[in-house]
Amino acid sequence: MTSEGPQRPPAVVRVADLVARGLIAPEAAPAIERVTQDFSLRITADMAAAIDPADPADPIARQFVPGTAELDIAPEEVADPIGDGVHEIAPGLIRRYPDRALLKPTHLCQVYCRFCFRRETVGGDPGLGDAELAAALDRIRAEPGLFEVILSGGDPLVLSDRRIGRILEALDAIEHVGVIRFHTRVPVVDPARITPAFLDLLDLRAAVWFVLHVNHASELTENARKSIRALTRAGVPLLAQTVLLKGINDDAAVLEDLFRSLVALRVKPYYLHHLDRARGTGHFRTSLAEGRSLMRTLRGRLTGIAQPTYMLDIPGGYGKVPVGPDYVASAGPGLYRVTDPQGATHDYRDGSDGGPD
16 A cells, blocks of 8 residues: 555654654663554654654654654543544445545555644554445445545555546546545655655546645755645646644744745645644644734734634534634624724624624
C-alpha cells in the first residue's frame, strides 16, 4: 500500500531515530517508547529536516514529536471524539450529512500528528481490504443522494497510484457522484509523492478537490510549495484546513502569516478547527473564547479570501458548526447592534425586518 515513484529518504519511525536526530534527549527515550506504544510515530524526512532541534518551541516538532503529556488523559477525552462509529454505514464509509460521505480506504499516514482525532485507529492495521472496499463502493452506488465522496483515513495518498486509480475510476463511474475530495497532508509533508503520473489520475468527469492540512507556515517548505503549485497547474482546486493548537498557532500573527502564505499559493483557507477531545491532547487545547478572539482579530487584518471559518465538531457525532465570533445582536424590533472589526458597535435598523429573529 505504499506509494510508487523514486526512493525517498527514510522517515523517522522509531524512538531511536528521534534520539539520533537530536529531537529528544537520550534519557527521555524510555518514556517516549511508552507513548508510542499507544499512539503511532512517523515523521517524513522532509518534516524532520524542517525541524530546528535547538528550538524547544519548534512548531513542526511540537506537532509530530511524541511527548509524555500525551499520557495525561482528561475525563472528557474519548477514543472517538467526533463519533465516526455512530455514522459508519459500511466498512470505512462514514455518512453524517445527506449529500456526502467520507471513505477511509487506509489507516496509515505519512506523519502522525500528536493531536489527531483518529489517533486510536491510525497507524495500526493498513485499512480496507479489497472485499471491504468493494462493499463501501457498492453502498455509495446504492445512495443516489451522495453527491460528494471525501477520501480520508489515515491519508489516502499513502496508497499506490494503482490503488488510488482503481478507487477514482470506480467513483467516477457512479453518475450521482459529482465531487471527489481528498483530505491529505502529503503534498506538504511528503511533496515528492505528487508526481506527473499521480496528477494524470485526477483528470476525471467528477471534479477532484484537495483539502490540505497545514497548521503553521513553517510547514510550507520550498518542496511543499512546488508540489502545491503542481496541483494548481493541474487544475485541482485547493482548500486548507488548520487545527487551532496551543503553543503552535494560537497567535493572530502566526495565523495571519499562514493564511496569507496559503492564499499566495492559490490555496483557500477553509476551516480553522477547534481541537477535538481525543485522548491525551489536552496540552494542545485552547478555549472557544480564545479561538473566537483570534478570529475577531483576523477579521480586521486579513483579506476575506484568507479567512477560514472557525468550526467545532460537536462531540458524539452531531456534526460541525461554525462558532463565531458573532458580529450582529438583536437590539429590539427591526434593530440590530453590529460590531465592526475594530470592536466598536453600531446600530443598524432593518426596515424590511418586522422584528428580531
